[in-house]
Amino acid sequence: MGGKRKPKDAILLGVGLDNEDGHKRLTTAEKFAIMGGSQETHDKMTETVLKTFEEMDRKGKALESIEPSELKDLIDKNTPK
Numbered sequence: 001m002g003g004k005r006k007p008k009d010a011i012l013l014g015v016g017l018d019n020e021d022g023h024k025r026l027t028t029a030e031k032f033a034i035m036g037g038s039q040e041t042h043d044k045m046t047e048t049v050l051k052t053f054e055e056m057d058r059k060g061k062a063l064e065s066i067e068p069s070e071l072k073d074l075i076d077k078n079t080p081k
Contacts, residue, residue, distance in 0.1 A: 014035070014045040021038065048075060
């Protein structure tokens with residue numbers, strides 16, 4: 001049984017733990033899900049992930065095949081300060 005292996009499906013998951021207002025926040029897309037957090041934290045995580053995926057697209061990279069260390073570097077770079 002030869003042939004080319006199909007990359008495994010991948011999803012990026014972000015979980016915010018600083019929710020004090022009782023709101024349940026969930027943002028999903030094809031390749032990521034952001035859950036929980038305060039409004040500020042949830043917004044920052046969402047912005048980070050969107051910018052990270054935009055940069056991956058520009059570089060021709062896919063979540064299924066990017067090296068974990070490169071993904072970490074992109075997330076760090078795209079996290080709002």
